[in-house]
Amino acid sequence: MLPLLSDFSLALLMVILCSTTFSPLMPLSLIYLREELRLERVLKAAAMEDRTVILTTLNEAWAAPDSIFDLFLESFRIGDHTHMLLNHLVVIALDQKAYTRCLAMHTHCFALLTEGVNFSGEAYFMTPDYLKMMWRRINFLQSVLEMGYHFIFTDADIMWFRNPLPHFYSDADFQTACDHFIGNSYDVQNKANGGFNYAKSNNRTIEFYRFWYSSRETYPGYHDQDVLNIIKYDPFIIEIGLQMRFLNTAYFGGLCEPSKDLNEVCTMHANCCYGLDSKLHDLKIMLEDWRRFLSLPEDLKQLRLSSWRVPQNCSLTSLRHHGLPPKNIEQEESD
Numbered sequence: 334m335l336p337l338l339s340d341f342s343l344a345l346l347m348v349i350l351c352s353t354t355f356s357p358l359m360p361l362s363l364i365y366l367r368e369e370l371r372l373e374r375v376l377k378a379a380a381m382e383d384r385t386v387i388l389t390t391l392n393e394a395w396a397a398p399d400s401i402f403d404l405f406l407e408s409f410r411i412g413d414h415t416h417m418l419l420n421h422l423v424v425i426a427l428d429q430k431a432y433t434r435c436l437a438m439h440t441h442c443f444a445l446l447t448e449g450v451n452f453s454g455e456a457y458f459m460t461p462d463y464l465k466m467m468w469r470r471i472n473f474l475q476s477v478l479e480m481g482y483h484f485i486f487t488d489a490d491i492m493w494f495r496n497p498l499p500h501f502y503s504d505a506d507f508q509t510a511c512d513h514f515i516g517n518s519y520d521v522q523n524k525a526n527g528g529f530n531y532a533k534s535n536n537r538t539i540e541f542y543r544f545w546y547s548s549r550e551t552y553p554g555y556h557d558q559d560v561l562n563i564i565k566y567d568p569f570i571i572e573i574g575l576q577m578r579f580l581n582t583a584y585f586g587g588l589c590e591p592s593k594d595l596n597e598v599c600t601m602h603a604n605c606c607y608g609l610d611s612k613l614h615d616l617k618i619m620l621e622d623w624r625r626f627l628s629l630p631e632d633l634k635q636l637r638l639s640s641w642r643v644p645q646n647c648s649l650t651s652l653r654h655h656g657l658p659p660k661n662i663e664q665e666e667s668d
């Protein structure tokens with residue numbers, strides 16, 4: 334650990350030691366400092382030349398063999414020029430098992446520890462643990478921005494088929510995928526999906542993530558995505574000058590609104606889906622569809638005849654089989 338301490342970190346360490354000598358909080362400060370150094374090392378190793386990293390979070394249920402994580406990694410390998418993007422992917426493990434599996438499968442892994450919370454199980458949508466996990470993520474992403482890294486955040490149930498970077502708006506601070514895209518990337522009425530976004534590190538995005546995270550207290554019981562879809566209208570966004578854009582589902586699609594043309598698709602999200610088994614079922618079909626498309630001769634690809642066979646088990650009909658009340662079905666659309 335010692336060789337990693339820069340002069341600045343040593344100075345910071347001294348300040349913390351001196352200022353908290355008689356405080357019961359001291360061990361916690363040290364834990365957080367160590368965590369930040371650990372994170373800095375992982376981010377630095379994975380970053381592109383311009384300090385952009387790709388981030389995803391993972392828990393035990395999604396990291397298990399033959400679960401979401403395997404499909405996620407596979408999509409990068411069979412995607413069009415996406416394989417090399419794995420060099421820039423940092424997996425944020427939320428528990429020990431996810432961390433161990435990440436180390437076995439991937440180069441850049443980071444264990445994010447949260448005291449007193451068990452994020453291991455399948456975090457069922459809208460349970461208190463699910464909410465905590467989602468909010469911990471927003472808080473963590475804020476700290477990544479504060480460290481000066483730009484990031485593409487992606488849920489692991491998003492398949493990467495093409496490099497998204499050419500489709501991002503160069504003048505935007507924060508851009509997000511949508512469950513439903515209404516045709517204009519500036520229109521805040523677009524229904525944002527928090528599972529995929531690109532944030533540039535600057536004062537505006539740092540302020541924005543701080544505001545987003547603090548809004549969990551203003552809207553208790555809501556998850557980060559619902560809150561995003563509320564605060565996107567807030568005058569505070571204009572006040573801080575944040576440029577927010579919404580990404581077209583033609584490139585950044587999902588089961589809510591699939592990317593129609595396989596010649597154009599960058600990413601496909603298993604949103605509008607309840608339950609891990611249904612998600613896995615439909616994601617596997619999605620990968621099969623992609624492979625089938627790739628195997629077509631060039632002229633047939635251009636005919637745009639092939640399309641997705643999903644959603645199947647992820648449809649709203651299958652949701653009702655889970656006996657969810659209508660309110661949850663509506664909310665489920667967003668994940």
Ligand SMILES: *[C@@H]1O[C@H](CO)[C@@H](O)[C@H](O)[C@H]1NC(C)=O
Nearest residue numbers: 393428450451452453454455
């Ligand atoms: C966390 O949850 C998982 C799955 O629900 C369980 O197997 C494990 O024992 C729990 N760990 C702790 C420390 O409570």
Ligand SMILES: *[C@@H]1O[C@H](CO)[C@@H](O)[C@H](O)[C@H]1NC(C)=O
Nearest residue numbers: 478479481534535536537539
């Ligand atoms: C934030 O603003 C301050 C003062 O305007 C500036 O010195 C600093 O470099 C900015 N930080 C980032 C991350 O852009």
Ligand SMILES: *[C@@H]1O[C@H](CO)[C@@H](O)[C@H](O)[C@H]1NC(C)=O
Nearest residue numbers: 610611612613614645646651
């Ligand atoms: C998918 O749906 C079919 C038809 O409803 C069902 O038979 C099958 O068990 C489901 N598979 C999974 C993995 O949920």
